[in-house]
Amino acid sequence: MKIKNIARKMLTPKPSEFVSAQTDIFLKRLKPRPFVTDYIRGVYDNNVKPNVTDDTVTLSVLTDTHAKALASASYYGINGARHIIEANNVSDAVHLDLNVHLGDLIDGSDKPEISRGLLQFAVENYQRSKAPYYILEGNHDENDKYDEHRFFGSASFHRDDYDSLVTKYNFEQPEIHRLNPVSKVGWYDKKDIRIIFIDTSDIPYILSNGSKKYDFKKVRGVREQQLEDLTAILEKTIDKHVVMMGHANIISPSGRSALNFNGDLVQRLLVAFNNKDSGQLKNELTGDFGVNLRYDFSSTGISKVTTYICGHMHYEKNYKVSEINHIILNCSALMGKKHGLTTDYNKKWDRRYNEISELAGYFINIDPNKLRLQIFGYGAATRYVSFEI
Template sequence: MNIKNFAKKVLNPKPSEFISTQTDNFLRRLKPRPFAVDYINNVYKNNVKSHITDNTLTMSVLTDTHAKAIASASYYGINGVRHVIESNTVSDDNNIDLNVHLGDLIDGSDKPEISRGLLRFVVENYQNSKSPFYIIEGNHDENDKYDEHRFISSASFRRDDYDTLVTKADFEQSKIFRLNPVSKVGWFDKGDIRVIFLNTSDIPYILNNGSKKYDFKKVRGIREQQLEDLIAVLENTVDKYVVVMGHANIISPSGRSALNFNGDLIQQIFVAFNNKTLGQVKNQLTGDFGVDLRYDFSATGISKVTTYICGHMHYEKYYKVAGINHIILNCSALMGKKHGLTTDYNKKWDRRYNEISELSGYFINIDPDKLRLQIFGYGAATRYVSFEI
């Protein structure tokens, strides 16, 4: 079945099991394209490899692939799945330390059985790769875009769908840690470097007459339990350079919260950690997003939160607030210049299907000896930028 026929079949009104089977069968026939693998491999070998030592940590990072069960040569579609396959193929060839997806793995606008199939397939691709991985939840990954567009009265994803398909796989790996079986905060260590993963779509799944109280696509936030776990992880982080990764940007360049709930509190915790202080983090809210916690970072040695890295915005931007680097990476999803939702950043790249501009991804190298974090972009991404840590 070619990609056009596939698109016609999965979009026809067929029984759910048939649609899911058709999707899975097609996805399993996708292969990495030689031009993409060769190109990414050359970026790694020519630009990244010389910076790798036993002490550095090197990540392959994608974000916002927005995979959809549709054949599109100019916008979101199956190309998002291809980007994951091709990126992981290069990681396997080069023994990358860690593969990271910063969220919005799917667009969340397909029928629920198709979206679950896309999530399942991409997670399996990460599981079958040699490197450990971490997939962060994005605001599209609960399929609320489908609910919005069809004005349906019931949630298309069940409460545990995403956790069962994705989160469970993250934490089944021996090199990915969390405090307890329900914590949403994960971390990965290599030598003097610790990478912490946050869920900026930490929204309660509450149904009112079958529909969700909160639209996961529109609402971004972090609740008290996750902040408490973050504090606990940081209190036990001694003599490490810390990089934190999430889906959405937590604060603006002016320092104001960029999340609907509690982005500024995360930044407060980072600053308190860097200052080795003890104290309290609190907001004026009650209910689902109220926070009142204490912390003590006085025994963390020379540890420092150096950087927060995210996606979500579909452009690149870098800024520093209170000595902490905030880095926004461009979307891996194809965004053709003639689409209304395409950002100006991606219009300037004039991204085209089956050309290198279709891709957008990054290698991130963290060097604790040179106190440097380097980002090597490919496709529709800045080729090189370096930050002090």
């Protein structure tokens, strides 16, 4: 009851700076719950640790935490931020290689000063962790849900808000690389393994009479510059086992684009890389999402992209298209059984506040010697699945 009262007071309309300060105070009161961290640590010790060697890469992965400045016992709320704290607490204790958040850190439905505070809080928690981290941008992370619900005629987030609060800190870490200071493609290497991160919310920030031309929440895509950077990175990827990660799924099981723009082109590029092809990647569009570029993957040795991992859909699924595994992970945010927007997948878990089912997260172990990628889920997640790489 005390937490609910604090949240209720915090959401009472006040001057922006005071609301932001209240949010900051509220977030700083969040602590990891021992029953949760003990449980996650047990999953690691019993299931993951036996597979960890100097040659493998082991990741802690969360997605779709949808943090809101609200104490909710049935759906999205501040519990999303707590899930980050708890996952990173265990990551520190067991010395993982990398922490990854696949996007939708926030729900994007709070006042802009509150949403910025939630983003900042999450990044600061990752920064305090011992392992390097990478946070991908989700379609909710530009706060468009707030604008949409209030029919605002202006954008609540400025052009550089997300980049200045989140993206730039990814690349201040020596373990995380990109081609140039503005590239949206990042990568992480350990021995024979390369993990490449792409931005599936690569949408131009264009204003018309104060409103955005594109709604970031509803539109997902990848633009030519990002595909060009990805091509350059892949052309220089020699004898590596490559795993790709993004927020949203790029193609459907039938091979059709699952993004509004150019998801199929990403898949075509990865297939060309695996086949050591040279050629041209082009679509029929012009303007913001037109693509016309060349590639040459003839000198990449035994390198192969075997897997693309994402979140966004709020369920679990995996399928193979052109010999590439596409894996969708469940959302960490609480989705109570009786909430109207809860997916059928999460209704089956009957997720409940302050129980293990409240959260969902994963450890991923990539083993180049056994040619195997293993996913160990906890909370509202499948306990184990394995893929060949």
